[in-house]
Amino acid sequence: EPEVTQTPSHQVTQMGQEVILRCVPISNHLYFYWYRQILGQKVEFLVSFYNNEISEKSEIFDDQFSVERPDGSNFTLKIRSTKLEDSAMYFCASSGGPQPQHFGDGTRLSIL
Amino acid sequence: DAKTTQPTSMDCAEGRAANLPCNHSTISGNEYVYWYRQIHSQGPQYIIHGLKNNETNEMASLIITEDRKSSTLILPHATLRDTAVYYCIVRDYGSGNTGKLIFGQGTTLQVKP
Numbered sequence: 001e002p003e004v005t006q007t008p009s010h011q012v013t014q015m016g017q018e019v020i021l022r023c024v025p026i027s028n029h030l031y032f033y034w035y036r037q038i039l040g041q042k043v044e045f046l047v048s049f050y051n052n053e054i055s056e057k058s059e060i061f062d063d064q065f066s067v068e069r070p071d072g073s074n075f076t077l078k079i080r081s082t083k084l085e086d087s088a089m090y091f092c093a094s095s096g097g098p099q100p101q102h103f104g105d106g107t108r109l110s111i112l
Numbered sequence: 113d114a115k116t117t118q119p120t121s122m123d124c125a126e127g128r129a130a131n132l133p134c135n136h137s138t139i140s141g142n143e144y145v146y147w148y149r150q151i152h153s154q155g156p157q158y159i160i161h162g163l164k165n166n167e168t169n170e171m172a173s174l175i176i177t178e179d180r181k182s183s184t185l186i187l188p189h190a191t192l193r194d195t196a197v198y199y200c201i202v203r204d205y206g207s208g209n210t211g212k213l214i215f216g217q218g219t220t221l222q223v224k225p
Contacts, residue, residue: 035213035215037153042215043150043199048210048211048212089153091155091156101158103156105154105155
């Protein structure tokens, strides 16, 4: 069964450094999402992406965040200057439209 | 904020049916009821969804009341591997809506031997 894959599984970064989280969505999907989950808290929506542009973003998704689909397969989340509070699990999801979103297993981001 | 209310936790004996309730009294006509689960800190896993009819798949059954204000997820024969946090989410497919999922705290289901 096709699945969403995310790399790396764990990323450790110094505060203030840039980090890029990578996702390979399911191949025929057109809608892409990023969510995050701070340890012990709820899963929170960050951003949705369709037709090569952001469809919706949350208040969390400020100017430090950006997303890109650099080629036909990858979908990336960049944090420009990381802060301690960016430490969380980051989940990528994709869907084929008005269909269920399927999630990857996430990247654990640890900011030191 | 999440538009659903779920019990914080539930227990179920292995091999028995697990019935997880969800209230969504403010659901509108365009909104589907979705169920996901999250095992440890893995990514949320899609289980089932429905609009107004009852649904069944290989994982579970979804019973939606006639007024659509509540639903129940049924795992017919719970196993230890079904221990997880279960999320009930209403999702709008209306025009211009991106279909983002808004997660609440969910129900922690503990399946016991």
